[in-house]
Amino acid sequence: MLTITGYYGAAEVGALYYFTQHHRYNSRANHTLVIGPYDDEAVQRSAAPVLRGMQLDPAATIDLRELQYQWFDHILNGAARPELLRGRVNFEVMGANEWRHVSSPETMSRGALRFYLDPKLAGDGHLLAARKGANTAFTRQTVNLTDRGDAAWTPPANLVGRDLQTHNGVTFMTEPLAHPLDLSGSFSGRLDFKINKQDVDLNITLYDLLPSGDYVQLFDPPFEFRASYARDRAHRHLLAAGERQQLLFHSERLTSRRLEAGSRLVLVLGVNKRPDQEINYGTGGDVSAESIADGKVPVRIQWYGDSYVDIPAHR
Secondary structure, three states, X not given: OEEEEEOOXXXXXXXXXXXXXXXXXXXXXXXXXXXXXXXXXXXXXXXXXXXXXXXXXXXXXXXXXXXXHHHHHHHHHOOOOOHHHOOOEEEEEEOOOEEEEEOOHHHOOXXXXXXXXXXXXEOOEEEEEOOOOOOOOXXXXXXXXXXXXXXXXXXXXXXXXXXXXXXXXXXXXXXXXXXXXXXXXXXXXXXXXXXXXXXXXXXXXXXXXXXXXXXXXXXXXXXXXXXXXXXXXXXXXXOOOOOEXXXXXXXXXXXXXXXXXXXXXXXXXXXXXXXXXXXXXXXXXXXXXXOHHHHOOOEEEEEEOOOEEEEOEEX
């Protein structure tokens, strides 16, 4: 089997799920993954030099259909295996203009760097700190789910821009990097927080803030999850309203990019309030049965400074 998907494809999560599950239940599965800076349309057709305002590396602008024909020729006719498919996982490192080939998504990076959600101010947001600060300090976030003043809001189409539209999110950014940093794989972390609701829908997005001031989105759509299902996808565990608690998460999205010296890694942690998606008002009941009347009290969250994110990266 051959799976081709992209960092900017809505279908990426499903493609990765079937790829990982296949290998989970059959360690000898002949299943190869190709992933790069593509959206769903590029995967179905071919990679153009520019994707939603972002200039792709020359290495990434390959004919994906031709690659499929070469793979079929290899499988059905015994032709040589395409060079690009020499690993079980084959991914393009944005900004480095190179493909890498590894045995699994877990081996896309050599380790992880931990950054803490420090409430200290940094740039236009808070600090994504390499060291943990006081665990009593926190960042406040308030979202009024009944306010429909943003009903016409849509996420920006371009992947590169000067204006970071957080939309009901809080921003954390590192200090400028002293050395280049290769970020490859999926991120995970732990949220330490207090909330006045029994549930909430969260989303996390990562950006590369270039020295020029441009924000480059590292994947799209954002990583989204319902807090009550973060621990167990099959069984719901409601939050303890008004109590400090911890929540582990693991992103279902892959990405890869070289962050140059002087860049900043930016994380936006948001509460879902999109008009085109189901809104979780946090009562703890069936979300599909909730209504705007259940959102009279705004969502109030305290994100404590020992919350962290583990970035799959190495210098």
